[in-house]
Amino acid sequence: MKNGLIDYIQKIKSFNREAKLFLLTVVLTQLLNGGYQVVFNLYLNSLGYQSDFIGTVESVRLISGAVLGIPLGIMASRIGYRKTLIAISLIASVSIFGIANSSSQHLIFIFSIFWGIAFVLRGILTAPFLARYSNIEDRNYLFGLTFSLQMWSSMLGSFMGGSLTTGLQNIVTAQASYRYTFNLYAIIASMVLIPVLMLRRDDSNKQSRKGLLNNVIKIAKYPNVRIFVLYSILIGTGAGLVVPLFNIFLRLRLNASDFQIGTLISLTQIATSVGCLLTPYLIKLFGQNRSVVISQLLSVPFLIIVGGVPYFPVVAISYFLRSSLMNMVNPIVESVSMQVVNEDERAAASSLIRTFRSFGRGSGVYLSGLLLASGNYLLPFILTCFLYFTGSMVFYFGFRSHPNLTDEEETLAAR
Numbered sequence: 001m002k003n004g005l006i007d008y009i010q011k012i013k014s015f016n017r018e019a020k021l022f023l024l025t026v027v028l029t030q031l032l033n034g035g036y037q038v039v040f041n042l043y044l045n046s047l048g049y050q051s052d053f054i055g056t057v058e059s060v061r062l063i064s065g066a067v068l069g070i071p072l073g074i075m076a077s078r079i080g081y082r083k084t085l086i087a088i089s090l091i092a093s094v095s096i097f098g099i100a101n102s103s104s105q106h107l108i109f110i111f112s113i114f115w116g117i118a119f120v121l122r123g124i125l126t127a128p129f130l131a132r133y134s135n136i137e138d139r140n141y142l143f144g145l146t147f148s149l150q151m152w153s154s155m156l157g158s159f160m161g162g163s164l165t166t167g168l169q170n171i172v173t174a175q176a177s178y179r180y181t182f183n184l185y186a187i188i189a190s191m192v193l194i195p196v197l198m199l200r201r202d203d204s205n206k207q208s209r210k211g212l213l214n215n216v217i218k219i220a221k222y223p224n225v226r227i228f229v230l231y232s233i234l235i236g237t238g239a240g241l242v243v244p245l246f247n248i249f250l251r252l253r254l255n256a257s258d259f260q261i262g263t264l265i266s267l268t269q270i271a272t273s274v275g276c277l278l279t280p281y282l283i284k285l286f287g288q289n290r291s292v293v294i295s296q297l298l299s300v301p302f303l304i305i306v307g308g309v310p311y312f313p314v315v316a317i318s319y320f321l322r323s324s325l326m327n328m329v330n331p332i333v334e335s336v337s338m339q340v341v342n343e344d345e346r347a348a349a350s351s352l353i354r355t356f357r358s359f360g361r362g363s364g365v366y367l368s369g370l371l372l373a374s375g376n377y378l379l380p381f382i383l384t385c386f387l388y389f390t391g392s393m394v395f396y397f398g399f400r401s402h403p404n405l406t407d408e409e410e411t412l413a414a415r
Helices: 002-014 017-046 051-079 081-100 105-132 136-168 174-191 193-197 209-219 223-242 246-254 258-277 279-286 288-308 312-327 330-339 343-373 379-399 403-413
Strands: none
Touching: 002 136, 017 051, 017 081, 017 105, 017 136, 017 174, 017 193, 017 246, 017 258, 051 081, 051 105, 051 209, 051 246, 051 343, 081 105, 081 174, 081 193, 105 136, 105 330, 105 343, 136 174, 136 258, 136 279, 136 330, 174 193, 209 343, 223 288, 223 343, 223 379, 246 258, 246 312, 246 343, 258 279, 258 312, 279 288, 279 330, 288 312, 288 330, 288 379, 330 343, 343 379
């Protein structure tokens, strides 16, 4: 254990300067995301909106991001990482501030879409950026640390969201507490610009827009990319059915408080972050392919418990285990998505995969909102179990003999 920790610290020290600055932006951005996950749906609920409307808002946000995914990916490739990250920070600041000070349906939709655009861009950029500023030897460590920091920061954001709103509600109304919290997050969003502006100016892709679009069309024909797209749709739809509206599920089904919701999501993210740090060792034991499938399949039984048992302690423990197992292998999945294409195709592949994942997630959350509004709490979890199982099988059989993955697993196992 001690040698493993020393090894991790040495790897972190060897990371590229740009990678370290990017990790700082990850911390600040995920503080926002964690708070958004806890506060946004509850804020809409405090305005008198029901779960079907909330599900529609989330669905529109995700599907808008999916529709714009490929154009945004092309734009990011064209203008470069640094300019794209500056745009992300500005869009996130404006959208969070707008949400904090809006109550009309139209403005909520508009600012929610802007928030979705910021996070689609961020998601498209992350894997290619990390792949560019790392070598094969360090890549799994960098991806693992990135996802771990995402979870820790998101955890802190979730805990802050639940704690701040609960504390403020002793002084002001629930609606006002959510608005004050969102305004605080808008300030944090603007702070992301500090490490972004410290990044070196990178060369943008000199390829024409038409050439970049042709690159997306070309890789869409690759069998491995098609497999990844199918996997992303299945997993994305399953996640959309249970994750975005989970706080509303806890409120309606179990009458949980803001503090309970924020604390549960925070603890879940802590466990996931620890799991992400262990991914290099998981790969050494099982290989990349089997690690993903084993972890994801083990999470499935806990979903049924979460949806079927009406007791908060049991639901909390089951959701804790489900989320940890399902999400701890995300660094491996992202790393694999970059290994099945060439270096100059990574941004295009990332945007294509994220586009279809967002379509799936958006469809799932829309259906989930309708089911929760009708009082059907179990069916979303049953459907998600089926989708997760099917997606895991697609991943396993699709990549079990891929030469790039096999070679890297052999290299890691030899160390």
